[in-house]
Amino acid sequence: MLKCLKLRIVLLSFGLLMLNCLQYIKSVEFDSERELNRKLDKVKSEYQLNYSLSNTGIIFNLNEIERNVDLVKKEKTFKIYRKAQTDQPQTCVGSFQGSYWQCMLGVPGMTFGIGFIVTIPIMLYDWITYPFYVAFSDSKIEVVEESIPSSTKKEIVSPKAKLRFVNSGDKFDKTYSFKDGKVEIPYSAIDANLLWRSNDETVSKNYHYYYSVTDLSGKEILPKEVFNGPKFRDDKNFLAIATKAFDKAKQVEYTKCSRRFSLDNIRDGYKYFEDSGLFLRENELVVQVIINRACYNYRGTDSFDDCVDDFKSCVSSVRYIDNKNNKYNRE
Structure with a gap:
């Protein structure tokens, strides 16, 4: 900008106002397109899977749509034009950088208006010649090929x-073949209690049920998704089945716990422990006595913490x- 201003002063003195300090940028804008030809590229399968509950299990329904994908050759036209760039930083005086308007109006203002003797003629020239600079436009044509799904399906x-x-x-991992687009998984094959709580934030993701769809070769065509158990919380039949499964699991755990620990000690424990395993600080001493009594044989070993966790879990099951x-x- 400094060189430009110096040169402009010289040119002004000779009446040859030929250069401008207004910067321009080239802009490209899409204008129109026309189709040259179209041919079949491939046939693509689109899949949609949904699931619901029956009285006996989960029903998965798979829909497959084969859709033609055409390879379309197009001719695209773009307009090329220039426009003024007044916001682009440029060097005005010394190392000072500013926009066009800062250079033309701001810097002269700092010289008590003396600089306007130079910048006003420059601005007049810039904006008088502006229409001529932007009037010249051009265009370019590109031929491209695009894959476009057709309406044929x-x-x-x-x-x-x-x-x-x-x-x-x-540790459940089974694969089922679709028959007429349908798969039914019976409640008896899975843990209905875990199914009920699948996708529940209070349950570890390891215990959520996940489903995915593959072709016959094992290639995944629909990615893994979590089964949304809370979606069916209003299903009374599902609630009854899940509750029954929960009771059964608790009874099994009760039997195991009675073999590992004294039931009397566990019952002492559930007076102080919550189902989460937490307890009030004021009960810390009596809780410590109960834990030491339950896991006495493992004190001072690496297994002590595992024993304590197991005991806390048993407190919840026995209480239930x-x-x-x-x-x-x-x-």
Whole structure:
């Protein structure tokens, strides 16, 4: 900008106002397109999977649509034009950088207006010649090929695919073949209690159920998704089945706990422990006595913490079964 201003002063003195300090940028804008030719490129399958619950299990339905994908050759036209760039920083005086308007108006203002003797003629020239600079435009044409789905499609009645259903925490991993686009997984084959709590934030993700769809060769065509158990919380049949499975799991745990620990000690424990394993600080001493009594044989070993965690889990299970068995007697 400094060189430009010096040169402009010389030119002004000779009446040859030929150069301008207004910068321009070249802009490219899409204008129009026309199709040159079209041909079939490939046939692509689109899949959609949904699931629901029946009285006996989960039903997965798979829909497959074959859609033609055309290879389309197009001619695209772009407009090329210039426009003023007044915001782009440029060097005005010395090392000072500013926009066009800062250089033309701001810097002269700092010289008590003396600089306007130079900048006003420059601005007059810049904006008088502006229409001529932007009037010249150009265009360019590009030929491109694009893959575009066509409206031609066909529904596949019996998709050749498999459903994979997984729960890593429960060590469940089975694959089912779709028959007429349908797979039914019976409640008896899975843990209905874990299914009920699948996708529940309070449950470890390892114990969520996940499903995915593969072709017959095992290539994944629909990525892994989590089964959304809370979505079906209003299903009374599902609630009854999940509750029954939960009670059964608690009863199994109760039996195991009775072999590992003294039930009397566990029952002492559930007076102080919450189901989460937490306890009030004021009960810390009595809790420590109960834990030491339960895991006395493992004190000072690496297994002590595991024993304590197991004992806390047993407190929850035994409390649940005891509460279930504690029937009210009217007599």
